[in-house]
Amino acid sequence: MNIHEYQAKELLRSYQVPVPAGNVAFSDGQAYSIAEQIGGNRWVIKAQIHAGGRGKAGGVKAADSLDEVRKIADEMIGMTLVTHQTGPQGRVVKRVLVEEASEITAEYYLGFVIDRASQRITIVASCEGGVEIEEVARRSPEKIIKEAIDPAIGLADFQCRKVAAAMGLRDKERMTQMVRIMKRIYRCFRDKDALQAEINPLAQVNGGKLICLDAKFNFDDNALYRHPDVNELRDLDEEDPKEVEASGHGL
Template identity: 35%
Template sequence: MNLHEFQAKSLFREAGIPLPFGEVVESASAAVEAAGRLGGQQWIVKAQVHAGARAAAGGVRCFSDLEKLRRYAEGMLGERLITTENAPDGQPVNHLLVEQPCAIKKGYCLNLMFDPQRGEVIFQGGELTSVEGSYAPPSSALFRVGVNRFSGLQNFQSRQLAVAMGVDKALWPPFFHLTHTLYQLFIEKDLLLIEVDTLVESELGEMMVLNARVQVDDNALYRQPQLAQLEDLSQDDFHHDHTHSHGLGFISMEGDISCIVNGTGLALATLDMIQLKGGQVANIIDVNNEVSIETLAEACGFVWQKEHCKSILINIVGGIVQCNIVAAGVLEAMRRYGVNCPVVARIEGSLVEEAKLLFTQAEQRVAVVQALDDAIVAAVKAVDS
């Protein structure tokens, strides 16, 4: 689960990490009022979406005129921001972060993540490249420090980072405070990633975090109730389309064959094989072992209403998914939503005989095929029938 920048910063602020003053707003008038409260002559306005590369997409702007700031906020809120990371559909902007600007003397990046093979937490750091007043990622590889999960971050490791990143000696104490605080947050909040892509030494000689990206482990949300509340599903619609709400996996494409499979691997393989045989996939619905007849019927109906399909391929192999439930769910969806294209079923696994019985008794045209290759060919041919 991703956090918004303003959510990440509020975690950081609670932990005592220095940040520019700022406020998060949901309307243009609130943006102007926030700028007034912050004071000064200039304000940075940052669109809050779960994607990077926002500045290049026009999602981060600096203003010295409150009227221009208001107009920008009005235009941005409620729109979709399309960056290179969330293209082509972008994500909706529901929040803006209004901040005081910070005069930068030197820029760094500092990341925390896991090394899953070694069971370590790793820090990566480097100095940003400065090009005519703007900052770009370091040109050389980042310096890496692996932290033992049990002994934790050691002082010498922070010192190694500081030296490798070129942090001025006068700033070592605040830098060490920062590395230890970030490490604590990473551990205590069940984070998978902290990416401080803009850490700066300000003209005033302070260490400050200007931008950060934070990812929380979905599997740990049950023990992080405070973070669980920060989930923003509006940012996920381009990932999951709509069967997400039915608890099923889903891939949408432009073809005419609808596939019902179990497992990501089988979904990808089915896609590969259909394309190899000259067919085009319309969509793939990935069922799991908890699927019920009703959820599957609703998910199929939803997908088929949106994207017209000319043939349906059921490709189920597995131990846990019950074949008869899948069969009944698909047939029910066809009945309920008046879909009457040919169905090819290739099913193996538990309760497969019950499933085959349902298919032979069905009023729909269902061909049960044993071999996977034959099933793929039959589904591709059925499009033209």
Template identity: 45%
Template sequence: MKLHEYQSKQLFSRYGIPIPRGRIASIASEARHFAEELGGHVVIKAQVLVGGRGKAGGIRLAKTPKEAEELATMILGMEIKGLPVRKVLVDEAVSITKEIYLGITNDRAARRPVMMASAAGGVDIEEVARVSPEKIIKVYIDPLLGLRDYQARDLAVSIDLPRSLWRPFMEIAAGLWAAYQANDATLAEINPLVITSEQRLLALDGKMVVDDNALFRHPELDEMRDLDVEDWAEVEARKFGLSYISLDGEIGCMVNGAGLAMATMDIIHLCGGEPANFLDIGGGASADKVAAALRIILSDARVKAVLFNIFGGITRCDEVARGILTALGEVETKVPMVVRLVGTNAEEGRRLLAEARMATAETLLEAAQKAVAIAKGA
């Protein structure tokens, strides 16, 4: 889950990272009021979860409260890369002498977090990594020991930071590590971390990505979720406790168990088809849950066939069958369906579906072949 800039910087400030004074506004008159509070000279920044806001005109400098209101009016009416701008951050303007990059992410190859710093801040760090990788300095963090002082100091030295700023830089690095660790983040970055004309370090921009799987530990972060950037079907699936990921194919899949779902997608590929989604209804799925899953699958206009692959253990096959029939009673569809039921109460489940004249299959291969043939119009 991605956090907006203002959300990330608010979190950073709780861990001792200095940020500019700023307020969030959803209407232009608020932006004018906040600009007056901040001295008139402010930056109006669109809050959308995409890059390239500056190039799209979503970050503008205002010299007066009136200009702040005018710019906020313009930015709040924008769309940036298809996303509407619903809020703007009104930050005090800062005199900058140098821009630095500082961030932490997971390095899967090293199996530990890595902190990165670069004197080439304020620009696309991925482009710096591609063109001039030597400009990015890395230190690997042992998660049991945490970020050590000498590591932060090594970063400060390596990016030629003035000695007078080593101590505040080390405190900011420690704060960023604490924010990253405490909030189960997969990314926490400050770009740019600026040296002001007063020789202070300030986090001018911030970004955090939080591990979705850890949100049960952070309900306060879950409430920050921006649904504008999320797939409607994935949001709906989350309400029912379903694991759903939208894909680009034409065969909808409903399976109980993540491993079985992956195997089902592989078999569809083997038979010449493309799955439209990953959907795991989990163990012990009720008829209501199955009905919700089917409604989500059928909301995708690209789906030409639906394949059910249910192994009845905790999940009873007759319950799944009733869920399918319940959903079909609620959602009108002409999309053909193939069902493979094996396990607990499978005979009863197949009987219910046979009465509804639905296609069934004994094996997964047979079910996938039928679904691919149907999707291709055979």
């Protein structure tokens, strides 16, 4: 089961993982109010659908005024967004995420997946973020870092430091941040029976702070009975109607 970006960030926030200030809006008026509450003078409006490639398709835009926030939200909500993952029919945008804008100085990739071969939770990371990880793997496979986690021990600090160093985050301040971020995401991943967690990009912003600018989670359908809080995040409008019908019959 997939969830929206704003839901993934709320989940991460509950585990004290740094994410931008923001909230979901279902109307242009709500978007205006959220931006006003966030404060500042620049915001990002992001279409919320279960598909990647939103930025290239016009589903991620920046605004320099509250009126522009309202205008962009009004244009996005109700539009059909077509990306390389939606198919030609696209997906109707029913909500947007309004966030504070960040001044990015570097972008990284951080993911947690279940490796079927080793049957272990595995970290997948790269010094190249903000692009599809498959593209990085195809173009520069040497930039992909993998670290399997022993389920009997859990994620150890030395593993976090090893991954951080391989990503180029070798100074004490950023390495300390990375250890904290990785351990908290791992705990969330394990607690909620996730199958995939993807932070792309994990960004360094002004001042050297690391923050999760985008987040994606996928959960084990067979474990949802243990997590009613996660099951409540399900958006049936974003799923294949045949899959929804099948799940209703326990298939």
